[in-house]
Amino acid sequence: MPAPTHHFFLCTNQRPPGHPKGSCASLGSHPTFERFIQNLEEKNLWGKMKVTSTGCMGPCMAGPVLVCYPEGIWYQGVQPQDVDEIVEKHVLGGEPVQRLLMDPNLVG
C-alpha cells in the first residue's frame, strides 16, 4: 500500500481532572478522532489519508493538537466540527485551514 499523502497525528492524551497542564482528551480529542475515522470511511480516503492517535506533543493548553506530515503543519483546538473542513481543504484541496493553524510560538 502506498504511503498516505497526509498522515495526521492527533493527541488523545488524558490527564487527571484538575491537572495544571490539562490534556487534549479533556478538550475533546476523542470525538475529533472519531470524526476523522468517519471521514476516512465516508469519503473512501484509505491510502490517501491516515490518522494516528498519539500521546502528548507539548502545547497541551492549545489542544486538541493535530499535526500533519510530511508537511509538518500544526493545528490547535481541533474540534469534531472542524474535521470536515480540514479534510476538504487540506487533504483534498491542498491548502491548510488557516484559522486553525497553531500559534508558531507554541510549536515544538
Ligand code: FES
Ligand atoms: S496533552 Fe495533547 S499536546 Fe499535551
